[in-house]
Amino acid sequence: MRREIVVHATTREKRVAILEDSKLVELLHEHPDERRIVGDIYLGVVEAIIPGLQAAFINIGLEKAGFLHASDLLPDEGDDEDENGGSQGRRGGARVRRRDRTFPPIQDVLKKGQTLLVQVTKEPIGTKGARVTSQVSLPGRFLVYIPTSTHVGVSRKIEDREERARLKKMVRAVLRESDGGVIVRTVGEELTKKSFERELKSLRKTWEKIGKKQQGVKAPAVIYQDARLTSGLIRDIFSDQIDRLVVDSPDLHHEIKSYLGQIDPDLLDRVELYEGEAPIFDEFGIEEEIRNAFRRKVDLPSGGHVIIEQTEALVSIDVNTGRYTGRKDPAQTIFRTNMDAAVEIARQLRLRDVGGIIVIDFIDMEDEAARNKVIRQMRAQIDRDRARTKVFTISELGLLQMSRQRVRPSLHQRMTEPCPYCEGTGRILAPETVVRRVERALLRVSKAGRERGITILTHPVIALHLLEEEPRFLSDLGNDLSLSLDVRDDPLLGLDEFRLLAHPADTDVTGKYATL
Numbered sequence: 001m002r003r004e005i006v007v008h009a010t011t012r013e014k015r016v017a018i019l020e021d022s023k024l025v026e027l028l029h030e031h032p033d034e035r036r037i038v039g040d041i042y043l044g045v046v047e048a049i050i051p052g053l054q055a056a057f058i059n060i061g062l063e064k065a066g067f068l069h070a071s072d073l074l075p076d077e078g079d080d081e082d083e084n085g086g087s088q089g090r091r092g093g094a095r096v097r098r099r100d101r102t103f104p105p106i107q108d109v110l111k112k113g114q115t116l117l118v119q120v121t122k123e124p125i126g127t128k129g130a131r132v133t134s135q136v137s138l139p140g141r142f143l144v145y146i147p148t149s150t151h152v153g154v155s156r157k158i159e160d161r162e163e164r165a166r167l168k169k170m171v172r173a174v175l176r177e178s179d180g181g182v183i184v185r186t187v188g189e190e191l192t193k194k195s196f197e198r199e200l201k202s203l204r205k206t207w208e209k210i211g212k213k214q215q216g217v218k219a220p221a222v223i224y225q226d227a228r229l230t231s232g233l234i235r236d237i238f239s240d241q242i243d244r245l246v247v248d249s250p251d252l253h254h255e256i257k258s259y260l261g262q263i264d265p266d267l268l269d270r271v272e273l274y275e276g277e278a279p280i281f282d283e284f285g286i287e288e289e290i291r292n293a294f295r296r297k298v299d300l301p302s303g304g305h306v307i308i309e310q311t312e313a314l315v316s317i318d319v320n321t322g323r324y325t326g327r328k329d330p331a332q333t334i335f336r337t338n339m340d341a342a343v344e345i346a347r348q349l350r351l352r353d354v355g356g357i358i359v360i361d362f363i364d365m366e367d368e369a370a371r372n373k374v375i376r377q378m379r380a381q382i383d384r385d386r387a388r389t390k391v392f393t394i395s396e397l398g399l400l401q402m403s404r405q406r407v408r409p410s411l412h413q414r415m416t417e418p419c420p421y422c423e424g425t426g427r428i429l430a431p432e433t434v435v436r437r438v439e440r441a442l443l444r445v446s447k448a449g450r451e452r453g454i455t456i457l458t459h460p461v462i463a464l465h466l467l468e469e470e471p472r473f474l475s476d477l478g479n480d481l482s483l484s485l486d487v488r489d490d491p492l493l494g495l496d497e498f499r500l501l502a503h504p505a506d507t508d509v510t511g512k513y514a515t516l
Contacts, residue, residue: 003242007230008280009249014229017286018237020384024289025350027411030229037120038407039226041136041210042066043219046114051107057129058118061220064129066118070106072133115219117210123408136210138203139226141235141263142188142195143171145203149181157186167191179204187239231259237386238267246272248280293351293411296426300344304337308348310412314357317345321363331370334363338374346381355387355406364398375400421494429496431465434458437514438498439477444513445500446481453484453503462498463489 004019011032018026030036042060049056057065110116122131138145152171154164167184170193175182179200184191210224217223227235234256238245247253253273260267274280281287292298299305300322307318319341321333345360360378365371371394378400382389388405395401408414418424429437438456445451458466466473466487478485484503493499500510 005233005238005242005245006280006284006286007245007247007249007252009230009247009252014252015281016229016233017281017284019284019286022285023347024286024293025347025384026353026386027286027290027293027351028229028233029414035225036123036229036408037062037130038123039120039139039232040222041117041119041224042132043214043217043221043223044116044118044132045219046110046112046116049107049110049112051105054106056106056110058116058132059220060118060120060130060132061222062124062130064124064127066120066130066132067128068116068118068132068134070103070109072121072135073103073106073109117214117223122406125406125409125413137183138206139185139236140199140203142185142191142199143203144183144185145200145207146181146183147204147207151181151183153181153183155184155186155188158184158189163189171196174200180207185236187237230256234259235263239264240267242267242270244270244272246274246280246284248274289351293348294416298344298348300337300340302336302340304340306341306345306348308352310352310354310410314359315349315354317358317360319360319362331365331367334365335367335370335374338362338365338370339377342374342377343381346378346385349382349404350385350387352411353387353408354410354412355404358402358404360400360402362394362398362400378402421496428494431462431495432469434462434496434498435466435470435473439473441498441500441510441514442477442481442483442485445509446483448513451483451502451509454509455501455503455506456485456487457490457493457499457501458487459493459495459497460489460491461495463487 002019002021004022006017006019008015008017013029013031015027015029017024018028042058044058044060044066047057047059047065054070056068058068060066116134117136118132118134119136120130121133124130135149136147138147152168152175154167158164158167167188170191171182171184174193174197182200188196206224213223226232230252234245238260245256247256250273253271257268257271260271274283276283279287281290296307296309297305298308304322305320307320309316309318319338321337341360341362349358362374365374375391375393379391382391382402385404387407389402391402392400419426422428438458442454445454474485474487477483490499498510498514499508500513501507502509
């Protein structure tokens with residue numbers, strides 16, 4: 001598989017696209033006035049303690065307080081080898097349990113007004129503030145340094161047992177108990193003793209600076225900011241598994257090469273400066289794929305399609321054969337469509353960056369072996385995802401359930417806003433329904449007996465519907481209600497909006513009579 005990183009940078013934004021076999025699989029962007037805060041460290045103040053949730057709200061100086069769960073209070077000595085340094089706690093009763101460990105009630109550990117060093121693990125999403133932890137971790141190129149822990153781990157994506165054992169043995173031989181804990185990252189697979197010692201020394205210095213700064217500031221305050229988008233991405237994923245990195249900004253190209261010269265000079269020849277005439281995202285076909293990422297319907301190579309619906313509670317995905325009918329065997333047609341869908345769904349989840357609970361309605365398959373192949377295909381594709389995911393088996397209803405780590409708002413949440421007409425439902429009232437609403441409002445006008453003439457303002461589409469589909473509406477209703485009625489179109493109104501103007505002064509009386 002060919003993997004590429006394409007970077008488009010201007011003074012107003014930076015956009016980073018990750019391609020696999022020329023297909024867009026991830027899109028990240030950053031504006032100068034809107035930086036990501038995952039990984040940033042704050043000196044916060046305990047604002048409120050909620051024993052019923054076993055959680056606390058921490059004022060870190062942002063618009064919304066950070067959410068801290070009891071399981072994120074103490075150093076995690078378990079074997080969760082997550083190279084991002086994060087953890088996912090479970091919420092329990094009076095005492096919180098996670099991986100057979102018990103934590104004391106949060107109200108016995110924290111007090112309101114107490115200052116606390118915390119790190120952001122999840123961006124604010126919607127009405128929720130950032131998720132924070134007191135288990136601080138500092139990511140480097142080859143390892144994650146955890147100052148408050150003694151745990152030594154290796155990224156679960158390094159699967160070779162001998163290599164995992166070698167790395168753990170080497171790290172433990174160098175690491176002193178006072179040094180803290182570390183997790184070797186995926187790009188550290190060929191880590192040497194010398195490179196480990198050099199990076200550990202650098203990360204420990206950073207931790208010492210954080211400690212000193214913490215002493216001299218008043219909470220709430222930011223103590224440490226993680227790397228910016230481009231440098232953080234290069235630190236985290238640019239390795240010998242990436243075939244090339246193309247950037248269209250000479251300044252950023254120079255910055256990237258200077259950074260790589262310090263941490264991994266062998267990768268310098270894979271960095272290219274794009275100097276073509278067409279915009280770089282157009283040249284690589286990325287803009288079109290971004291536009292397609294906002295559509296509900298995604299076509300499959302076989303001719304089938306999937307429908308993706310993102311709701312507040314979960315993401316639902318429906319698989320259909322569409323125009324693909326196969327040749328002779330219906331079971332083979334269904335199997336082929338489901339296999340194609342598994343590949344495309346995994347890509348769309350990464351591209352759209354959706355998280356939480358995901359339910360996939362694959363086309364029903366009677367053959368258990370075929371179902372298992374689809375599940376294996378789904379898991380194989382999901383393994384490429386940098387976010388933590390878990391795929392379950394297909395349920396009795398034929399639904400595949402999975403979960404995906406939610407770290408930041410999805411692509412839709414970041415780049416769109418709810419429609420002011422449909423309020424995010426994606427649907428508006430049909431013209432006939434709007435006319436019936438107008439009719440009911442006019443009935444109320446007649447009952448009140450205060451008005452003799454009404455002008456109806458509607459969107460041009462509704463006015464056209466009255467003219468073509470219900471041409472006798474105004475005359476018949478006017479006679480029945482003893483009202484003088486006329487209609488005028490107003491393109492500034494929404495498709496499902498209308499206004500009632502009373503004669504002779506055209507006084508707007510809509511609010512008195514119009515309800516559902």
